[in-house]
Amino acid sequence: MQDTKRHAYAHARPALAVDCVVFGFDEDQLRVLLIQRDLPPFAGGWALPGGFVRIDETLDEAARRELHEETGVDRVYLEQLYTFGGVDRDPRERVVSVAYYALVKLSSHQVAAATDARDAAWFALDDLPPLAFDHADIIETAHRRLQGKLRYEPIGFELLPRKFALSQLQRLYEVVLEQPLDKRNFRKKVLSMDILDELDEVQKDVAHRAARLYRFDERRYRRAKKAGQEFQL
Amino acid sequence: MQDTKRHAYAHARPALAVDCVVFGFDEDQLRVLLIQRDLPPFAGGWALPGGFVRIDETLDEAARRELHEETGVDRVYLEQLYTFGGVDRDPRERVVSVAYYALVKLSSHQVAAATDARDAAWFALDDLPPLAFDHADIIETAHRRLQGKLRYEPIGFELLPRKFALSQLQRLYEVVLEQPLDKRNFRKKVLSMDILDELDEVQKDVAHRAARLYRFDERRYRRAKKAGQEFQL
DNA sequence: AAAGGATAGTGTCGGACAAACACTTAGGCA
DNA sequence: TGCCTAAGTGTTTGTCCGACACTATCCTTT
Structure with a gap:
């Protein structure tokens, strides 16, 4: 008051x-x-x-x-x-x-x-x-x-380019959370959230096999969130 | 700045x-x-x-x-x-x-x-x-x-008397979270956190079987938390 | 004294999800 | 052509969560 x-x-x-x-x-x-x-x-x-x-x-x-x-x-x-x-x-x-x-x-x-x-x-x-x-x-x-x-909450995308590889996303999580994550489990988890668009595009200018690129779909995220979906880890 | x-x-x-x-x-x-x-x-x-x-x-x-x-x-x-x-x-x-x-x-x-x-x-x-x-x-x-x-985080105790029954704690959670909880699962979960002292005392002046009273042990809680224990739900 | 009412207190099973784990593929570069 | 580096991919195991119902105790009422 x-x-x-x-x-x-x-x-x-x-x-x-x-x-x-x-x-x-x-x-x-x-x-x-x-x-x-x-x-x-x-x-x-x-x-x-x-x-x-x-x-x-x-x-x-x-x-x-x-x-x-x-x-x-x-x-x-x-x-x-x-x-x-x-x-x-x-x-x-x-x-x-x-x-x-x-x-x-x-x-x-x-x-x-x-x-x-x-x-x-x-x-x-x-x-x-x-x-x-x-x-x-x-x-x-x-x-x-x-x-x-x-x-x-999936806010990691705010720190990455619009198009990114899953390994970039994983590195981001590892750096922020200060703990290593298992590659397969991480991918499984993230993809199961169903908020990423898989693009028909791969990395350029890398000195090894190029990774597939993804994009965060904010619309789908909002809908899923409203429906009560969780986004842990 | x-x-x-x-x-x-x-x-x-x-x-x-x-x-x-x-x-x-x-x-x-x-x-x-x-x-x-x-x-x-x-x-x-x-x-x-x-x-x-x-x-x-x-x-x-x-x-x-x-x-x-x-x-x-x-x-x-x-x-x-x-x-x-x-x-x-x-x-x-x-x-x-x-x-x-x-x-x-x-x-x-x-x-x-x-x-x-x-x-x-x-x-x-x-x-x-x-x-x-x-x-x-x-x-x-x-x-x-x-x-x-x-x-x-176990802050519910701040809203209850120092000595309380588990059913009181459960009602508190149900009211705050606005969802019913299963009695057996709730007790299992709370007791497994190992931050409650079971007292040699029961409720008084109740018109039914008296419930055992417990007390929140803040020292143990701090120690457990420092050791990385989680306290979900 | 007996019956009834109200809440306390207790264990098991099945399913889902999390954690651990290793090899093959693709592409660039020497 | 061989090598280096990172991408990509499934299965198994164990743990934890959720669902579920009956007996015990104490007080009250008749």
Whole structure:
């Protein structure tokens, strides 16, 4: 409840920001998109893209706007993660931050778009630079959330090219979940979900037998989900 | 990232509040604790307990403080739920609210404590009065989260007396998950988790065969969880 | 004291799904 | 032509989940 009495007082208000943990998948590494700060505090240090919430935009809008402004990234899977409200997160003043995580297809042109705007760069999740504020905590929380989500919802496709081989998908799962998976069981499981289109196309420019390509069929997925189907592992 | 440049500008800031969805379990109903507003907007209407975040307290602290001030409820299971940032949530001004959900043991004296402070009352989840702001949305989100959480973490005990019968626990699961469960399978499953102490005590004042009482053993639970044990259903 | 009512408490079987496991095929490259 | 690398493919075994019905205990009523 927002109490009208206390509304009358002009209490000091925490500032409200959004921060985005942008995940990308690069062959066999999970990466995070960071930007380099040019001003104190943490000048020269790396931080998550983000910024203050404007008075006339929703939180989701703020997250997408900042993401676009600071990294050029656009039209991605985006979901609210957690709100970080530690009193001393920011040394200047009280800032509460609503954290989001995003999944992008590194294969698209987005890498280029990302790297020209400001000083943005992809870092391997297991080899991050020192981070500003509590952004290391936020990334850790995002990683755990991604692991949990991936186990029971097929969002892995958001990190792959539109057309992909099953082995790519498996590598993605192995990297994110940090555990090896059995090839035959994995294929059996994924194909049995019946949400992939088998294409009449195979990989190009590989130095070995080319793998068949598949495409995620979002329509079928939605229908199956509505019908109560599960998508574990 | 909190951008220092924009810090210089005195942008209009959204106000920041917390709201709490407090769940209680009453024999065979899931209930929510609401308070009655005495001032506009929505004067006389019902709303979630909550209020503005102070400049020197964390979000968790704010949630616990408001909960205590407005309902007398104290020392409960509390977890952040989601942050609601719709632009027109509050007709007076822009207010972003970090929602929490809490689980309380109705059996404790907390009911009494809750009902004396202000006009607080328990409502059955499936028979709520008209609610202020977007609080109906928040409660719905909290309910779904509770369902999801209960499926794979043993938090049901937070809603029951310290000593309880297995049938009570089962009814709780049935009510929250909105599906009937098989008695024998349920007992088998719960007991196999090995996180309950079987007490040398039975129910009193029941008009039929008295059931054996159990107690949740949090130490054992933590140890088992650390060892990687699952707690599904 | 007996009968009835209500809930407690208990075990088995069958089917489905998950986990373990190895060889053959295809294509590029030396 | 041979080799290297990854693709692709089934079966078996065990475990866990779900379905299912009767007896025991205690209190209440007559």
